[in-house]
Amino acid sequence: MPHVRSVSIGVWLARGSRHEPVEHAGIAHFVEHMLFKGTGTRSAEDIAQEIDSIGGQMDAFTAKEYASYYLKVLDEHLPLALDVIADIVRRPAFAADDIEREKKVVLEEIKMVEDTPDDLVHELFSEQFWKDHPLGRPILGVPETVSAFDQDALRRYFASTYHAGNLIISAAGHVTPEQVRELAEKHFGDLPGAIETAVETAPVVVPHVLIRKKELEQSHVCLGTDGYPQDHVDRYASYVLNTVLGGSMSSRLFQNVREKRGLAYSVFSGLNAYRDSGCFTVYAGCANEAVAELVDVVVAEIRRIKKEPPSEGELRRAKDHLKGSLMLSLESTSSRMSNLAREEIYFQHFVTLDETLEGVERVTRDDMARVSEQLFAEDALAATVLGDVDDLTLPRERLALT
Numbered sequence: 001m002p003h004v005r006s007v008s009i010g011v012w013l014a015r016g017s018r019h020e021p022v023e024h025a026g027i028a029h030f031v032e033h034m035l036f037k038g039t040g041t042r043s044a045e046d047i048a049q050e051i052d053s054i055g056g057q058m059d060a061f062t063a064k065e066y067a068s069y070y071l072k073v074l075d076e077h078l079p080l081a082l083d084v085i086a087d088i089v090r091r092p093a094f095a096a097d098d099i100e101r102e103k104k105v106v107l108e109e110i111k112m113v114e115d116t117p118d119d120l121v122h123e124l125f126s127e128q129f130w131k132d133h134p135l136g137r138p139i140l141g142v143p144e145t146v147s148a149f150d151q152d153a154l155r156r157y158f159a160s161t162y163h164a165g166n167l168i169i170s171a172a173g174h175v176t177p178e179q180v181r182e183l184a185e186k187h188f189g190d191l192p193g194a195i196e197t198a199v200e201t202a203p204v205v206v207p208h209v210l211i212r213k214k215e216l217e218q219s220h221v222c223l224g225t226d227g228y229p230q231d232h233v234d235r236y237a238s239y240v241l242n243t244v245l246g247g248s249m250s251s252r253l254f255q256n257v258r259e260k261r262g263l264a265y266s267v268f269s270g271l272n273a274y275r276d277s278g279c280f281t282v283y284a285g286c287a288n289e290a291v292a293e294l295v296d297v298v299v300a301e302i303r304r305i306k307k308e309p310p311s312e313g314e315l316r317r318a319k320d321h322l323k324g325s326l327m328l329s330l331e332s333t334s335s336r337m338s339n340l341a342r343e344e345i346y347f348q349h350f351v352t353l354d355e356t357l358e359g360v361e362r363v364t365r366d367d368m369a370r371v372s373e374q375l376f377a378e379d380a381l382a383a384t385v386l387g388d389v390d391d392l393t394l395p396r397e398r399l400a401l402t
Contacts, residue, residue, distance in 0.1 A: 001172060001173050001174060001333060001336070002174060004173055004174050004333060005074055005075055005174055006072055006073065006074060006075065006173050006174065006333050007072070007073060007074075007075050007078050007081070007171060007172070007173035007174055007175045007333065008070060008071070008072045008171065008172050008173055008332075008333040008334040008336070008337040009070065009071055009073075009078065009081055009082055009085070009169070009170070009171040009175075009180070009337065010068050010069060010070030010071075010085075010169070010170050010171075010337055010338065010341060011068070011069045011070070011085050011086070011089050011167060011168070011169055012066055012067070012068045012069075012167070012168040012169075012170060012341040012344075012345065013066060013067040013068070013089075013161065013162065013166055013167060013168075014065070014066055014166045014167075014168065014345050015028065015065075015066065015067065015161050015166050015198060016028055016062060016063050016064045016065040016066050016067060016139070017029065017062060017063070017064050017134065017137060017138075017139040018064050018065055018134035018135050018137075018200070018274075019065075019134070019161075019198045019200075020134070020157070022134075022137070023145065024145060024149075024153060024157065025137050025138075025141040025142055025145045026106070026138070026139070026140055026141015026142065026145050026146050026149075027141070027145075027149065027153065027154070027157050028062050028067060028139070028157075028161075029062040029106070029139050029140055029141065030102070030106055030141065030146060030149055030154070031092075031154055031157060031158055031161075032060050032061070032062045032067055032069075033102050033105065033106060034092055034094055034098065034099065034102060034154060035060070035069065035088045035089060035092045036060070036088060037092070037093065037095065037098040037102065038092070038093045038095065038098065039087045039088055039091040039092055039093055040091045040093060041087065041091070042084075042087060042088075044098075047084060047088065050080065050084055051071065051084065054073055054074065054077040054080060054081075055073070055074070056071050056072060056073040056077065056081060057071065057072040057073075058070070058071045058072075058084075062139055063139065064134075064135055064139065064274060065274055065275060065345070066341075066342075066345055068338070068341065069085055069088065069089055070085075070334065070337065070338075071084070071085060072333065072334050075173065075174040075175060078175060078179065078183070079183060082183045082184075082187055083187065086187035086188060089162060089167075090162070090187075090188075090191070092158065094151050094154050094155055094158070096150075096151055099149065099150065099151060099154065103146055103147060103149065106140060106141070106146050107143055107146060107147070109140055110138075110140050110141070110142070110143060110146070113138070113140065117214065117216055117218075117220045117285075117386055117387075118220055118266070118283070118285060120220075120386060121220040121221070121222045121283070121384055121385075121386040122222055122281075122283070123138050124210060124212060124222075124384050124386060125210075125222040125224060125281070125382070125384040126138075126279075128208040128210050128382065128384065129205060129207075129208065129224060129279060129382050130203040130205065130277075131206065131208070133201075133203035133204075135203055135274060135277065136203070163191060163192045163193060163194060164188070164191040164192060164193045164194070165193055165194030166194075167188070167191070168341050168344050168345065169184050169188070170337050170338070170340045170341035170344070171337055171340075172333045172334075172336035172337040172340060173333035173336075173337075200275060200276060201276075202276040202277050203277055205226045205277075205279075205382075207225075207379060207380060207381060207382040207399075208382045208383070208384075209382070209383045209384075209394045209396070209399070210383070210384045210385070211384075211385045211389060211392055211393075211394065212384075212385070212386050213387070213388065213389060213390065214386055214387060214388065215388050216288075216386070216387050216388055218285045218286065218287065218288070218387065219285070219286055219287070219288045219290075219291045219385060219386065219387025219388065219389055220283070220284075220285050220385070220386045220387060221282075221283065221284050221285070221286065221291060221294060221295060221298075221383070221384070221385050221386075222281055222282070222283050222383070222384045222385075223281065223282045223295070223298055223299075223381055223382070223383050223384075223399075224279045224280060224281035224282065224381070224382050225279065225280050225375050225376060225377070225380040225381055225382070226277070226278070226279060226280075226375070226380060227271055227272065227273060227277070227278030227279045227280040227375060228271075228273060228278050228375075229273055229274060229275060229276050229277055229278055230273045230274065230275060230278070230346040230347075231346060231347060232273075232278075234367065234370075234371050234374075235273070235359075236356075236359040236360050236362065236363050237363045237367040237368060237370075237371040238271060238280070238371055238375070239271070239322055239360065240315070240318050240319060240322065240360065240363045240367075240368065241305070241368055241371055241372060241375070242269050242270065242271050242280065243318040243321055243322055244305065244310045244314060244315070244318045244368070245269050245282075245301065245302070245305055246267065246268045246269025246270075246282055247268065247269055247270070247318075247321075248318070248321050250317060250321075251268075251269070252301050252304070252305065253267050253268070253269060253282065253284075253298065253301055254267055254268070256297060256301060257284060257294065257297055257298065257301075261297065263284070263286050263287075263290055263293065263294050263297065264284040264285055264286045264294065265285065266283070266284065266285050267282075267283070267284040267285075268282070268283060268284075269281065269282045269283075270282075270283070275346065280375050282298055282302075284298065288387050288388045288389055291385055291387065291389055291392055292392060295383065295385075295394060295398070295399075296398070299381070299398070299399060299400075299401070302376050302381070302401055303376075303401055303402065305372050305376070306369075306372045306373060306376055306401065309365045309368045309369045309372065310365065310368060312365070315363070315364075315365060315368070319360050319361060319363065322360050323357050323360055323361075326353070326356065326357070327353070327357075330353065376401045377401065378400055378401055378402050379396065379399075379400065379401075380401060381399040381400075381401055383399060
């Protein structure tokens with residue numbers, strides 16, 4: 001990206017919370033925290049001061065199927081950036097005192113989710129949607145497992161997971177592939193190869209209804225169906241379907257639920273896609289007494305999109321919205337760096353922007369009709385409601401999608 005002065009560089013781990021054993025739930029996320037607590041040569045304060053001294057932006061996150069450690073810096077500071085990242089992902093100290101302190105931090109993070117209902121409703125939905133499967137477990141873990149972590153457990157997990165077979169180095173910005181390759185060789189050239197092979201089994205989805213009472217000013221609703229995995233042949237059609245149903249301000253759900261009826265401030269649909277599964281969800285927050293009406297309106301809109309595929313005009317708007325959003329996002333070095341890494345994780349090759357735009361453009365009204373029938377089958381809808389709802393019931397026939 002020769003027109004910018006920044007470089008975003010990340011070290012991505014192709015392992016996430018779904019790859020950890022149930023007795024160590026949350027360990028992937030906990031190790032991510034610990035990697036910032038110091039190495040054999042740098043303290044946590046040293047790391048922070050080095051990055052602050054060059055005006056860099058450093059962060060990390062753990063997801064279901066990967067973790068990422070990344071820095072955004074001026075191009076002249078790239079060597080230092082990769083030196084710091086390599087140090088933290090290769091030589092973490094895992095000091096006993098730091099582990100005990102960080103347990104308190106992560107336990108507070110778990111409590112924070114409990115106090116953030118729009119996050120919590122999605123956690124509850126996933127737990128029931130992928131019941132007894134690693135994809136259904138919270139990334140943060142649970143208090144019992146987090147409290148039991150010790151040096152031995154963390155070091156064993158780190159040694160078996162953070163090796164060359166699982167790591168991807170991704171960069172975007174004012175940088176050449178040769179520069180990145182040279183720095184990668186310097187800092188990671190002697191990294192051990194594969195040590196373990198993750199076993200992944202696809203989840204079996206059983207549509208559920210969960211209503212959890214919690215004293216809140218607003219109720220939070222999550223409805224969802226089984227979705228496509230990352231590499232599904234109809235993934236582009238599902239992107240367009242999501243945009244038409246609830247992925248934009250002109251979508252059917254936004255217009256009908258918020259603009260015409262005033263039932264919710266926030267209402268949207270979304271896609272979560274993994275290696276072997278996925279889900280299509282609709283979220284809305286509404287008044288406690290309006291939950292039943294909201295659910296009925298959302299179900300009616302899903303039924304309608306099966307009977308009334310989008311018009312040519314509606315389809316055109318959705319495609320242009322998708323293409324515009326994608327192109328705007330890729331003007332950011334950090335977004336492009338992240339996009340490159342995820343494509344390597346899921347496709348093992350770079351998918352060009354033109355390929356993606358062509359995939360969106362190829363979607364037809366017939367594709368939309370076929371995909372909506374597949375995703376929105378008769379008994380496919382699962383529901384989770386979180387709020388101060390005493391007498392609410394959602395029988396299966398109320399959620400039927402015919």
